[in-house]
Amino acid sequence: MGVFSFPALKRVYISHLEENLRQEALLIGEVVREKLPDEKAIQNLALLAARDTGARVTIVDQQGSVLGDSEKDPRQMENHGQRPEIKEALAGKTGVAQRFSSTLGYQMLYVAVPVESSGEVKAVVRMSLPLNEVAKLQWYLALILLISFLMAGGAGIFAGIVLARRLTAPLCEMTEVVEDMASGNLERRVYYHEDDVIGKLAKSFNRMADTLAAKMRQISDVTNRLKTVLNTTGNGFLLINGAGKVEYANPAFVRIFRIPPDTSLLGRNYLEVAGCYELARIVEAVISSKKPQSREITLYGRGEQVLAVQGVPVLDEGDFLKGVLLVVNDITQLKRLEQVRKDFVADVSHELKTPITVIRGFAETILEEPENTEAVTEFSRIIYNEAGRMEKIIKNLLDLSKLETGNVQLKREPLSLRSIAEEAGRFLKQKHDFFLELQGDGVAMVDYDLFLQVFLNLFDNAIKYSRPPARIEVSFEENKSKVFVKVKDEGIGIPERELPRVFERFYRVDKARSRKTGGTGLGLAIVKHIIELHGGEVGVQSRLGQGSVFYFTVPTMLPCGQNG
Ligand SMILES: Nc1ncnc2c1ncn2[C@@H]1O[C@H](COP(=O)(O)OP(=O)(O)O)[C@@H](O)[C@H]1O
Ligand SMILES: [Mg+2]
Known part of the structure; x- marks a missing residue:
C-alpha cells in the first residue's frame, strides 16, 4: 500500500488531528484557568471534556503534578513534569509528542498547551489520542483508493473495448477480405458506413481491389490468348531453365518430337525428353553467345524429318541467362x-x-x-x-x-583473289572495251573455276550496265578471318526498291535491256550461291544514275571439319 504514499497522508492527517486537539485544549484551558486551584472541579472538568472530545484529558499544575485525568485517579499518578510535551507547554509553547503508551499498548499522540494567567504558566492541559485510529483510517483509505482504482480501471477497459471494437471490426473484415482475395476471390469488397479514417481506408482499399481485379483480368486475358496460340500453333515451343530442365513444352513440340502424349515433361532434362542431341549444339551456342541462334536439323526416326530450330536466350533484368526458348518448325514438307x-x-x-x-x-x-x-x-x-x-x-x-543441290565438288585452295579477278578481266578484254583498276589483295580458300565465274558475272554486269567504256574499280581487304571484296562501277545504278531482288533468279530490272545485251537474269543468283557455298556473304549498294557497288566476303580459312 506504500504506493499510495501513506506516510505523507498520515502526516497530513496527524497534523490536522494535532490542530484539533490544540484548539480543544485551548478551550479547556480557559475553563481550567477559572477553576484553579480547585482540584476537584478540575478533575470533573477533565472527565467532562474527555466525554465531549473523545480524547483523554490530563491537567497538570506548574510543577507537573497531575490535577485531573479522564482515565486514572490523579492522586495515584506520577509527576508528569518531565514528559516532553508537558515540558514544552510549561515553557509557554504548544507541546506535541508521540509515544508508545505501555499502559494502553498503542502509539499515542499528545498535545499540551499552557494555561497562562498574568504572564505565568499556571497549568497545562494535555489531550491525547491513540494513533491506532490513524492506522485503521490508513487501511480504510487504501481500500477506498483500491476500489476507485479498480472502478476507474474497469471503466477504462470497458471504454477501450468499445472503442477497439469500433476500430477493429472493419479491420477484421478487411483482413478477411484480403485473405479471400489472396485465395483468388477478387470480387469481394469491404462495407463501410462512416466517412472516418476507417471509412477512408476501406474506400481506398476497395479502389485498390478494383484496380487489382482489372489488372488480373487483363493478365488472364493475355495469358488465355497466349495459351490458345501456343496450343494451336504448328510451331513447337520448348522452354528450358539454366539447368537444362524443361519448364514448358507446347503440344506441337510434343508432336514434332514424337513424345508419347501423356509423358510428364516438367523438370526433366530436355535432351532426354526430345531424344535429339543436335538440340544441345543450338542451346550451347545460345548460352555462350546470349544471342538467338538458328539451325536446321534432320531427324532420322520414322522417315526423314527436317526441322528449322531457333534458340532464343531468356534473360533477366541483369542480363543474366535464365533459360533458353527453342522454337521448332517442321519444314520437312517445304524441303x-x-x-x-x-x-x-x-x-x-x-x-x-x-x-x-x-x-x-x-x-x-x-x-x-x-x-x-x-x-x-x-x-x-x-x-x-x-x-x-x-x-x-x-x-x-x-x-x-x-x-x-550442293552437287558440286568444291576444289578449295588458298588463292589470290586479285589474280582471279585479273584473269576474268583479261578474258573480257577480248570482247569489250573497259578500264579495270585493282587495289590490294587477299588470299582465301576458294574454288578457282567458281570464283572466276563470280568475277566474270560481276564485271560483265558492270560493263553491260555502264556507258562504254566502263570503269570498274575492284578492292581487296584481308583481315584475320576473311577477305572483303568490292566491285564498283559508274554505270546506270539500280533503283533502291529493286535492290533486295537483284540476286533472285531471272530477276532483271530492265528486261528489254537485259535481253538485248544477252542477259539471262541468272548471273547474280549464281554469284550469290557460289559465295554462300564458300561460307561468305554478298550484298549491293547503288544510287540510280551514279553507279553500283557489289561486295562480298570469303573466309580465309576452312570451317572446322571441312577440307578442300
Ligand atoms: N552493275 C550493275 N549496274 C546496274 N544494274 C545491274 C548491275 N548488275 C546487275 N544489275 C541488275 O540486276 C539484274 C540481274 O543481274 P543478273 O542476275 O546478272 O542478270 P543479267 O543476266 O540481266 O545480267 C540485271 O538485269 C540488272 O537489272
Ligand atoms: Mg549478269
Missing part, C-alpha cells in the same frame, strides 16, 4: 517441295540441252547454205541466235541447280 522444284529444273534443263544443241547446229548449217533466199538467211540467223541464248540459259540453270 521436299523445294527438292522437287530443284530436281525439276535440273531435269528440264538437262533434257533441253541436247535438242537445243541440235537446233542450233542445224540453224547454223542452213545459215551457211549459199542458195538461201534472204528470208531464209534472216530466219535461220534468228533461230541460231535465240537457240544460242537458250543454250546459255540452260547452261546457267544447270550450273545453278548444281550449286543449289
